[in-house]
Amino acid sequence: MRAMVLDGPGELLREVELPAPEPGRGQVLVEVAACGVCRTDLHVVDGELPDPKLPLVPGHQVVGRVLAGGERFAEGDRVGVPWLGWTCGECRYCLSGRENLCDRARFTGYHLDGGYAELLVADERYCFPLPPGYDDLQAAPLLCAGLIGYRALRLAGDAERLGLYGFGASAHIVAQVARHEGRRVFAFTREGDAEAQKFARELGAEWAGDSAGAPPEELDAAIVFAPAGELVPAALAVTAKGGSVVCAGIHMSDIPSFPYELLWGERVVRSVANLTRRDGEELLAIAPRVPVRTQVETFPLAEANEALARLRAGQVRGAAVLAVIR
Numbered sequence: 001m002r003a004m005v006l007d008g009p010g011e012l013l014r015e016v017e018l019p020a021p022e023p024g025r026g027q028v029l030v031e032v033a034a035c036g037v038c039r040t041d042l043h044v045v046d047g048e049l050p051d052p053k054l055p056l057v058p059g060h061q062v063v064g065r066v067l068a069g070g071e072r073f074a075e076g077d078r079v080g081v082p083w084l085g086w087t088c089g090e091c092r093y094c095l096s097g098r099e100n101l102c103d104r105a106r107f108t109g110y111h112l113d114g115g116y117a118e119l120l121v122a123d124e125r126y127c128f129p130l131p132p133g134y135d136d137l138q139a140a141p142l143l144c145a146g147l148i149g150y151r152a153l154r155l156a157g158d159a160e161r162l163g164l165y166g167f168g169a170s171a172h173i174v175a176q177v178a179r180h181e182g183r184r185v186f187a188f189t190r191e192g193d194a195e196a197q198k199f200a201r202e203l204g205a206e207w208a209g210d211s212a213g214a215p216p217e218e219l220d221a222a223i224v225f226a227p228a229g230e231l232v233p234a235a236l237a238v239t240a241k242g243g244s245v246v247c248a249g250i251h252m253s254d255i256p257s258f259p260y261e262l263l264w265g266e267r268v269v270r271s272v273a274n275l276t277r278r279d280g281e282e283l284l285a286i287a288p289r290v291p292v293r294t295q296v297e298t299f300p301l302a303e304a305n306e307a308l309a310r311l312r313a314g315q316v317r318g319a320a321v322l323a324v325i326r
């Protein structure tokens with residue numbers, strides 16, 4: 001099979017031929033049709049996440065069809081393979097509905113080979129059936145941008161005035177779900193990014209502006225998707241008493257110190273880590289009802305480095321997706 005492989009942190013991915021993986025017990029062999037490109041892939045490739053499997057096939061928003069293996073899916077079934085690839089099932093987190101926090105969790109495209117390849121194997125218990133109505137390319141961003149965004153939205157509580165910091169793949173999905181739930185959306189982008197601000201307004205944001213600026217009124221919650229720690233005090237400063245600032249990325253630059261006054265008034269700062277299978281089931285059920293429309297920018301598998309570079313530079317509108325098999 002053809003695959004894009006990371007040999008070491010900071011290196012470009014290399015296009016290689018690898019032997020087809022063989023499904024073990026409880027695993028399915030999946031023919032990959034599309035794989036979303038996530039900011040987390042960038043953190044893995046850039047060495048900001050420690051100890052990846054090496055060499056590694058990145059990618060954890062995989063849409064494909066089952067070729068063999070397992071019992072849960074029939075041959076030809078379309079499945080999604082997400083970031084959460086395996087959990088122990090016996091630790092205090094797994095036993096309390098918090099498998100996203102499992103100490104021994106293994107993640108697709110990080111500890112396990114992922115979807116920047118023509119084939120992958122995955123534990124069938126962590127694969128999702130995908131709703132019809134989304135083609136393979138459009139379904140891919142639901143699997144992480146959508147799932148993590150949805151989990152972050154849930155942790156924002158019942159906030160009516162919702163701020164989204166960083167209007168990329170996740171925010172463009174969350175904005176649609178939030179509007180569907182009757183919330184008001186305020187979008188914050190890199191300074192002067194008129195294109196992203198226009199995109200946010202098209203998706204229902206009633207206000208869009210620079211992340212250092214102030215929205216026209218206070219927020220009840222903010223979700224920070226951009227990996228920039230300085231956005232946390234900035235978001236707190238425009239969040240009402242009792243509101244939450246939810247950090248949705250797996251990696252963030254250091255948060256600068258800030259006066260206690262910003263946290264006072266029962267404001268909350270918290271992170272979102274990974275996903276549970278329940279998050280996936282919920283989001284994949286709600287997405288067609290909204291209906292969430294994903295906007296994707298497509299790259300051939302061999303141009304994964306280009307897709308990552310454009311994402312790093314903030315040049316992707318919506319979500320980047322690798323078209324693996326046409």
Ligand SMILES: [Zn+2]
Nearest residue numbers: 088091094102
């Ligand atoms: Zn566990």
Ligand SMILES: [Zn+2]
Nearest residue numbers: 038040144145
């Ligand atoms: Zn991701």
